Amino acid sequence: EPIAFAQLVADVVERFKLRIEEKNIDLNLHLNEEAIIEGDSDRLEQVVSNLLDNAIRYSEENAKINISVDLSGDEVTLSLQDTGKGIPQKDLENIMDRFYRVNKSRTRIEGGVGLGLAIVKQIILKHEGDIRIHSTPGEGTVIVLTFGPLDLDKF
Ligand code: ATP
Numbered sequence: 001e002p003i004a005f006a007q008l009v010a011d012v013v014e015r016f017k018l019r020i021e022e023k024n025i026d027l028n029l030h031l032n033e034e035a036i037i038e039g040d041s042d043r044l045e046q047v048v049s050n051l052l053d054n055a056i057r058y059s060e061e062n063a064k065i066n067i068s069v070d071l072s073g074d075e076v077t078l079s080l081q082d083t084g085k086g087i088p089q090k091d092l093e094n095i096m097d098r099f100y101r102v103n104k105s106r107t108r109i110e111g112g113v114g115l116g117l118a119i120v121k122q123i124i125l126k127h128e129g130d131i132r133i134h135s136t137p138g139e140g141t142v143i144v145l146t147f148g149p150l151d152l153d154k155f
């Protein structure tokens, strides 16, 4: 199923509007409407929701979140950048494992079971996409998803 990815991202953002406002987060959206990907829209909404949930949850008040959907050549990318607390280097390689959370005491207060990123990874793999996480503690996190070219033979 071909999906207008910019619209999908905009719809998810709309659902998080209240939480974004509650934390007075400065949200910047840059959406290329021509970005079309192939896949399961419910699953892809779950991916964007889980990532945005993290970006909001692990950010302080007045933080900044930049989301951009870009089309470069025939690849579609989603980049989600926050100015939250970041993820220590030593945790990065395991961060997408099931039930893995940074510093249990830190996260007990913040809630969550540690499944969000594991689900994201599974869905992205199913879509033959790629996920990269860059993070600096105290500065923030950038997550970049890449989706390959549309296979027109499928339609
Ligand atoms: P769940 O998503 O299942 O409710 P969770 O948020 O703890 O729980 P994940 O989404 O898998 O689980 O994230 C794993 C851990 O990675 C989190 O506990 C948090 O410590 C860290 N993390 C994830 N995203 C971010 C982010 N944007 N900024 C800082 N830390 C993050």
Ligand code: MG
Residues within 6 Å of the ligand: 050, 053, 054, 112, 115, 116, 117
């Ligand atoms: Mg999460």
